[in-house]
Amino acid sequence: MSAGIEKAAMDALEHDHVFLGADHARNERRIWLVIALTAVMMVAEIAAGTVYGSMALVADGWHMSTHASALLISALAYLFARKQAHNPRFTFGTGKLGDLAGFASAIILALIALLMAWESVLRLANPVPIGFAQAIGVAVVGLAVNLASAWLLAGGGGHAHHQAHGDHAHHGRDHSRGHHHGHHHHGHDHHGKGGDNNIRAAYLHVIADAFTSVLAIAALTLGSLYGWSWLDPIMGIVGGLIIANWSWSLMKSSGGVLLDVVPENETLPGEIRNAIETEDDRITDLHVWQVGPGHHAAIVAIVTAKPRDAAFYKGRLLALEELSHVTVEVTRAA
Numbered sequence: 001m002s003a004g005i006e007k008a009a010m011d012a013l014e015h016d017h018v019f020l021g022a023d024h025a026r027n028e029r030r031i032w033l034v035i036a037l038t039a040v041m042m043v044a045e046i047a048a049g050t051v052y053g054s055m056a057l058v059a060d061g062w063h064m065s066t067h068a069s070a071l072l073i074s075a076l077a078y079l080f081a082r083k084q085a086h087n088p089r090f091t092f093g094t095g096k097l098g099d100l101a102g103f104a105s106a107i108i109l110a111l112i113a114l115l116m117a118w119e120s121v122l123r124l125a126n127p128v129p130i131g132f133a134q135a136i137g138v139a140v141v142g143l144a145v146n147l148a149s150a151w152l153l154a155g156g157g158g159h160a161h162h163q164a165h166g167d168h169a170h171h172g173r174d175h176s177r178g179h180h181h182g183h184h185h186h187g188h189d190h191h192g193k194g195g196d197n198n199i200r201a202a203y204l205h206v207i208a209d210a211f212t213s214v215l216a217i218a219a220l221t222l223g224s225l226y227g228w229s230w231l232d233p234i235m236g237i238v239g240g241l242i243i244a245n246w247s248w249s250l251m252k253s254s255g256g257v258l259l260d261v262v263p264e265n266e267t268l269p270g271e272i273r274n275a276i277e278t279e280d281d282r283i284t285d286l287h288v289w290q291v292g293p294g295h296h297a298a299i300v301a302i303v304t305a306k307p308r309d310a311a312f313y314k315g316r317l318l319a320l321e322e323l324s325h326v327t328v329e330v331t332r333a334a
Helices: 003-013 024-052 055-083 097-125 132-154 197-226 231-258 268-276 310-317
Strands: 175-178 281-292 295-304 323-332
Touching (some): 055 132, 055 197, 197 231, 295 310
16 A cells, blocks of 8 residues: 555544533623623622622622632633643543533532521621612622523523534544454534533523622511511521532432443443344443543444454444444454
């Protein structure tokens, strides 16, 4: 085979490992917009609180700053994942960076929940006079900003359950070992089940903030009407516990991706077995893991009495659109 043909054959087999979510660029833009919105609100609250001597305003401003820093983690993860997408040192691409950011965000969310609950316990023990009208005003403005932010993020597939995907084609790189050489099947659109934990983390921070604003408005309104000042710290404890629960669920889903855990509801391993296994062909070893939102990699070891080229087995998997990177090993049955 001439050098030119050899090079053409190699170029056809070698391709990138870009496993970014289909909505990566859109989600990144939305998060920066939400950070700008949160930062402006945060500065306004701290400034107004300082001028009007309102501790509630200043405290809420600093509370928003913790969410702004968590949102910054998500935004920087998108930026870094995009910049390093073609860096060969990331052997499976940068698709999991969002899960790492989501996990870090979940820890911040848990700390915010603990601080909220602890502060509320202290308030129960040592009640302070509340400027109801001013505090309600702050909570309403905070709620409006958070709802606008949540609307922006939800539009980008922000909720774990609403993962929208665009029409980007991604190319998977395929290897095979054993008796046959590698074959590359061209990537196709991925409408994956693997949600984007990075946008979900940002969404949860904003929703947690909106939720605490709603609880605060309810507690302050009832407190001003009936003099139940103890209701405010009680709502703080309830809110802290609920946010801690959200944080735990985000930690589990993002941590699971980082540790290559196959989720309980993941059907892909079964689909691969159904596509490959026949009377003659048996899968002896199967590994499936997520390499980015909507992208999975698989290693499939097949034992067969009638060995075929690896390309034949990969052809059977072409319909599984979540598979972006497949390695096939074929062994002749003894």
